[in-house]
Amino acid sequence: MPRAERERQMLDAAVRVFGKRGYRAASMDEIAELAGVSKPLVYLYLNSKEELFSACIRREAQALVAAIRAGVRTDVTADRQLWEGLTAFFAHTAERPDGWAVLHSQARSGGDPFVAEVVAMREEIVAFVTHLIAEAAREAHDNPELVEREVAGLAQALVGAAEALAGWANGDASVSAKEAATTMMNFAWSGLGNLMVGERWSDR
Template identity: 70%
Template sequence: MREQQMLDAAVRTFGQRGYRPASMDEIAELAGVSKPLVYLYLNSKEELFTACIRRESAALAAAVRTAVDPGLPADRRLWQGLTAFFRHTSEHPDAWAVLHRQARTHGEPFAAEVAVLRDEIVALVTGLIGEAARETRGPGELAAREAAGLAQALVGAAESLAGWANDTPGVCAGETASTLMDFAWQGLGKLMQGERWSPSAR
């Protein structure tokens, strides 16, 4: 229980203040515990930050996984996953700041921890794109590498949109998910039908 309180306080402090400016003193004060107790549970600021990354990565991945109904078509599953992703990041803005802004900008080992989460989500989206291609049975064929590349682009766009949505008052998870579905899935639909952009066609 106390460890969760400390992690809650740490996520809030790291998310709002940043990794380097945040101090163990203010984290302990926010958690309502002594600084020696924080060090008893987690030996250093680096270990505390790593624990925050791991907990919040697991929570975000679980939110996306559990939202996806495997019995639905691929586009509906992607919609569910995106909506869950944006809902979670909007409801936990400090956690998303830790994962997306703080962890990535402070190098190893933090960036590697976040990469594990990203790889899991990219793998999920890659599978959905491949299944969508098989469901469509159109003239367009997607190679495995192409599906993986499209998934990387889609996840990158989702990450950027989550940051934008959290900084823009009044934007809800459903609206953000719709924006990305309109941009990506509509274009992907044409790709499945064999329509490809070419500079020579201009």
């Protein structure tokens, strides 16, 4: 079997085990058995448990970002792009629940080196959403009042809400990716729509 295919098998098995058990509780013996290889071969290919986990995080992060970007058309309005991005996000996390568990929960509990990998992925997604919100502001009026700091904060909040919602959607098989995306749009875009035209909430 070609090395790349064998490595893919190992990473597939590792994602399943890490996703269910976490980094510390995962066993290299179980990963090797699930991949159908010997434990020494896993170490030969991926050197250590830490490097194997890092490789899983990188692969799943790249796959998630690629799925979101592939799902968004650039020739549609900003709200449609956000809808398509959210739908792609929820579809991907539903199709790869162990991969999402590795990214969203297991990596964060594994320590600093793993957290840094996830932070890099999240920053890329936040930058993408920030661009969409800024584009929406430009579409709403020629001289948008939304300052850069406010746009960045809105993007952080939206991404955080989507991450939380993915856990809920993945725990209920009856919730489709489109339903989860619709929930997010109803929660976030309606409010953003008011903000774009200058209608801000006030505590007065």
